[in-house]
Amino acid sequence: MPFQALFEWMNELPSSIALRQSLNAYPILLTLHVVSMAAFGGLIALLDLRLVGIGYQSVPVSKITERVFPWMFVGFFVSIVTGFLLAYSKPMTYFPNFYFWVKNGLMILAGLNAGLFHLTTEQSVKEWENDLVTPPAARFAGIASLVMWAGIIITGRMIAYSALVPQWWVDFTAN
């Protein structure tokens, strides 16, 4: 499997071992991860609902992207840092975990979706941002983002259920 050597190397690093052996690090990181996730996930859902045209119609789209984005980024940053440290503290617990990889894949897709929206549909935001019915491309980006981020939250929680995975994954990791 790819990345295995990287995870095994991380697993032996003194800082990874120290984090793993600390009694408080894991609960503190996990709690920070959940609080920042809720803040970030909630604010991005707000933008997505506006893009889909089913919520927050009283707010122009560009006001959300301009004024709320910095705060979204704070939540995202804390989530990413704490999430990385959680995985870093137990690399060999996360490495064989099905949901960990699905979550990572979904984060890449969500990033691509956001980047694509920014480079295309968002360029003309001033023309349609006050419309109650948003353009199809904006609605698509919003729905895709909602589905992906919900998937990221769901698979994130499911990491704890490492036994509830497809049989093919069990066979795959056994080899």
Place this chain on the structure above:
Amino acid sequence: MDAALPFFQWMGALPMSQYFLSTVWSTPIVQVIHLVAIATFVGSVLIVDMRLLGVGLTETPLPKLARSAEPWLIGAFIVLLITGLPQLTSTALKQYYSPFFWWKMEAMLLALILMVTVRRRMTRTDEADLGPFWPKVVGITSIALWSAVIIGARLIGLL
């Protein structure tokens, strides 16, 4: 809290609780729905609290923003109650003996009281009449209380 013990024992013994624990997928499915609802709920609280603090969507009138947030706030809270209930009854004694469960419930009670009293009145008032000070107090208190709810909730399962 000793008076509440029989009630928690009764919840744990309910057929619903027993059924919930006997199925492999019930708990994770309810937990993931609960978590997605938390994000939705927090977003709709936070955007208004930020507005009270004077950041974020400051160009949208406060009553207008609060009205936009309300359906998501109420909808998410109903989902949280529905998905929280089976988790509470199926692990009733664990919850009863966890200090973080009581911490979470106390913080939630305070947050809800704030939400339906002062905060509600404030988000329906013309801002010119509010002054610069009290909206900030309410905004920061609301954020602190809901954060305490999530922190307590996460720690029930860990410690």
